């Protein structure tokens with residue numbers, strides 16, 4: 652999967668709609684302190700389903716919405732659109748929007764989906780909100796200091812098998828529900844004898 656474009660509106664310091672083209676190859680973001688470099692990386696993580704406000708440097712998820720300045724009123728919503736090209740060369744458009752008091756909503760190619768569906772789309776393409784391909788400040792030191800279990804997670808994401816864990820959890824839940832149904836059926840059958 653290749654990321655092509657990133658559109659932000661009301662996200663952190665990007666109060667006005669902004670669109671960036673992401674060219675093939677390695678992308679670095681440079682600029683003066685506080686200009687919003689880390690916010691851009693966070694926008695990519697966020698649209699891919701980041702669920703921890705702490706890793707977005709906020710106390711709650713609504714903190715990603717433009718909070719206002721002395722000159723500008725705060726916004727009611729934040730929206731990030733990521734346009735990517737899949738391995739099959741199809742265009743993929745993922746939208747995440749958060750409104751004050753209403754939480755996050757996701758769309759993939761115009762269709763409303765759950766956060767879990769978005770996570771799977773990216774996990775299957777060996778990327779995601781925690782992808783080691785997104786190198787933020789301090790990340791290199793974190794990789795060096797990572798515990799073996801954390802390193803294993805990084806390797807699994809890079810190998811594209813992280814999505815299998817999500818599916819295994821789903822399958823285990825279904826299996827438990829089916830076992831419970833079977834036990835109930837046996838009870839009922841015993842009652843009929």
Ligand code: ATP
Nearest residue numbers: 663664684685686687688689690714715716717718
């Ligand atoms: P540095 O080089 O110092 O790490 P940076 O270029 O990575 O900086 P960011 O940390 O991405 O900059 O951006 C910080 C700016 O974003 C600050 O000016 C901060 O006030 C602003 N900001 C963060 N969240 C919001 C928000 N919800 N509303 C408005 N502005 C915000």
